[in-house]
Amino acid sequence: MAVPGEDEYRALRVAAGLSAMSSEGARLGLPASWCSVCLRHGGELVGMGRVVGDGGLFLFVVDIAVTPAWQGRGLGRRIMQALMDEVHSRAPARTMVGLIADGTAHKLYEKFGFRLVGPGAQGMLLRL
Template sequence: MQAVLDEAAKLPGLASLELAVHAENAPAKALYQAFGFRRVGLIPGAVMVDGRSLDEVLMQRPLNFSSSAAAPAFIPDGDDYALIEAAPDVDTYRRLRAESGLSPKTEEAARRGLAGTLFAVQLRHGGETIGMGRVIGDGGGFYQVVDIAVLPAHQGRGLGKRIMAAIRGYIDRELPVSAYVSLIADGDARHLYAQFGFEPTAPRSEGMALFKR
């Protein structure tokens, strides 16, 4: 990737580079982000793989970085915390859920669930992922915000708000008009979600769930 960027920087009049990557390919997206590429759009159902219709994420990188070094790997977010747009790996995902007080997930459930991620962010501190949030759904009419988690040692610093701000940005950029976005608010977390436009559905509707044991 660095060789490609160095070569592109030599081309006269070239202002930016663009690429497309499968929306479910979190490792590839993380690689491109590490070289300064940022998400700029989405092509729903762009490719067919094994009979499945997959979305492609469009990413762009300006060429106004020095050709001798890669662009910053993370989106700066202050206070020594960095926000990246990528789903965590299975082990990290399970650890964050368990240590932040969310219900545990089996390895199989985590693997299958992460593969269906539409959008995800992680917060990193000192080389460790300490927070996350995801959006799942059918890609058109219905979406759900899930896995909002921050490790206890890092709570109380507005990090959940940073995660939700990134998710709200994705909702505003990518979701079609009439999309229904839901979430489950535990306890006082409802106050955080209210800041980003989420409202209680009761009494007109009542949330229900089934937890497979």
């Protein structure tokens, strides 16, 4: 499991169009990843993804990000495949695996078995 460094993590999220995260949050959160994938080119972080959660009941896919110069090359799919391989090999049966899909990203996640939950349920988020 490769976990990105705090600064490169924060920079890649912003470059990929995801929301900015705090230094303190990255320092505390990254080491607590259940699993993580980092794609590098010449040592530079160009893509990443993580799964967080308790490892038995609930897992959440987060931080699927690819730097713009590397988008459109199937890297997001490779990141998801690696994460889902880990989920299927380590998580117990009946574990609930969730995510929040921005924009049209749900099309990628559907390829891995994820389904939209609306209208029966709605995702909710509280940002501090």
